[in-house]
Structures are given as C-alpha cells and as structure tokens.
Amino acid sequence: MEKQTVECNDAEDPIRRAASLIEKKLYNEALSTLEKELSVDPNNPKTWENIVICNLEMGKPKLAIEALNNLLRIQPTSHTGWADKGFLHLLMNETTEGIDALKESLRINPRRVRDWELLGTVLLAEERWEEAEEALQRTLDLNPNSAVSWYNLALCYLYFDDYNEAVQAAEIAFSIDPSLRELGEDWVDIVDDDDFIEEDYPSISGIAAS
Numbered sequence: 001m002e003k004q005t006v007e008c009n010d011a012e013d014p015i016r017r018a019a020s021l022i023e024k025k026l027y028n029e030a031l032s033t034l035e036k037e038l039s040v041d042p043n044n045p046k047t048w049e050n051i052v053i054c055n056l057e058m059g060k061p062k063l064a065i066e067a068l069n070n071l072l073r074i075q076p077t078s079h080t081g082w083a084d085k086g087f088l089h090l091l092m093n094e095t096t097e098g099i100d101a102l103k104e105s106l107r108i109n110p111r112r113v114r115d116w117e118l119l120g121t122v123l124l125a126e127e128r129w130e131e132a133e134e135a136l137q138r139t140l141d142l143n144p145n146s147a148v149s150w151y152n153l154a155l156c157y158l159y160f161d162d163y164n165e166a167v168q169a170a171e172i173a174f175s176i177d178p179s180l181r182e183l184g185e186d187w188v189d190i191v192d193d194d195d196f197i198e199e200d201y202p203s204i205s206g207i208a209a210s
Helices: 002-012 014-023 027-040 045-057 061-074 079-091 095-108 113-125 129-142 147-159 163-176 178-191
Strands: none
Touching: 014 027, 014 045, 027 045, 045 061, 061 079, 079 095, 079 113, 095 113, 113 129, 113 147, 129 147, 147 163, 147 178, 163 178
C-alpha cells in the first residue's frame, strides 16, 4: 500500500517524474515534463536544476547556461550555481564570463578550494599575474598540499623575477607531486644556476600546470 502511495505521488509530482525520466536517460521526455511545469511555476529552482542536468547530458552547454541563468535569477546567492556557470563558460572558451562567475561564487562562499585553484589556473593562462597570484595564495591557505597551485604560484614568481621564491615554490610542488618535475625542471635548473643571467630567462608559455 505504501509503495502505491509513493508511485501515485511520483505520478502527480512533475519534478519527481522528470527525475525518474532522467535516471532512465530519457532526457527529451524529462525536458518536456519540466517545460510544462515552467508554465505553471516559472520560479521553481528544482525545475531549472533538472533542466540544467538534461541539457548537460544531451551535450547542450549553451542551453544549460541559459537554465543556470534562470536558476541564479531565482537564487542569486547559490555559490554552486555560479561555480557551475563559471565552469561551463570556461568549457566553451568564454573565459571572461567564466572568470566573473567563479569570482561571484567565491565572493559568496570563499572557502571553495577547487574554485580558487581553477580561478588561479585560468588567470595564469590569461597572464593576469597579480590576480592569479592572489587566487593561488587563497588556494594554498585552504589547501597547502595543492601541488598544482604551488607550481603555478612558482610561475607567478618567475614572471615577477622573484627567482628564489619561484624555485622554492616549485620544489614544494615537486615534493608533493613528483610528476610535475618533468614540466618544470628545465626552467628551475636555469634560474637556480649560480651563473644565471637575465638573458637566460625561460619562456613561461606552455609550462603551466592544470
């Protein structure tokens, strides 16, 4: 009897019905159910969350971002919503939008280590060195064992001509993750050499970690 009640509730609740269809990978059917629900209640965050899922599963990131925009209209302080939006923009090479969304996520919840690390890596790739250094420092404040962040921080120091700090940060990264040594040992050897001169300055292009 109890099972019948649950089934009846599932049939009456379009969100549950859509979730069930998503579990069965019937994404078009789930979207159809969710779109009908929007005509009844366009401000239900659960509806938009499930629309995001459907579009991602169907390989439609642009539509997923549109759904996230609606979700954030309803829940503007959803740090996970902003983080997801940032990641999707970056996935589509929309770097400015991705950075802005990640920054908003971190403004709301500044303790998300992965978001700080991702932000730092993206800012480094964009050669926004001061901002990258700040983001990477925030990452390491929260997770001092992030080898990628130590290594990318070393690249910031390298750019700032702070060679001793660059080598020290790189060595910490290598001690945590020895596989990074292959990526950085050439420039570390150059700047750590007693005979190092500015003309030997290594190119930073292509040696960042992600």
